Amino acid sequence: MGTEGVLRVHLAAPENLLIASHTEAINHCVLSRTELRAFAVEEGVFGEAFDAR
Secondary structure, three states: OOHHHHHHHHHHOOOOOEEOOOOOOHHHOOOOHHHHHHHHHHHOOEOOOEEOO
């Protein structure tokens, strides 16, 4: 899932917290945790509905 997919999930269920886990695993490496965090900040949803630690 890329950034647009993550945003679609957030928009479909904005009351839920999205947690990114094992994004650096070889079968999930399409998007890094750093890239996902930057996207969430840019979209204004980091900290509100999204956590990428």
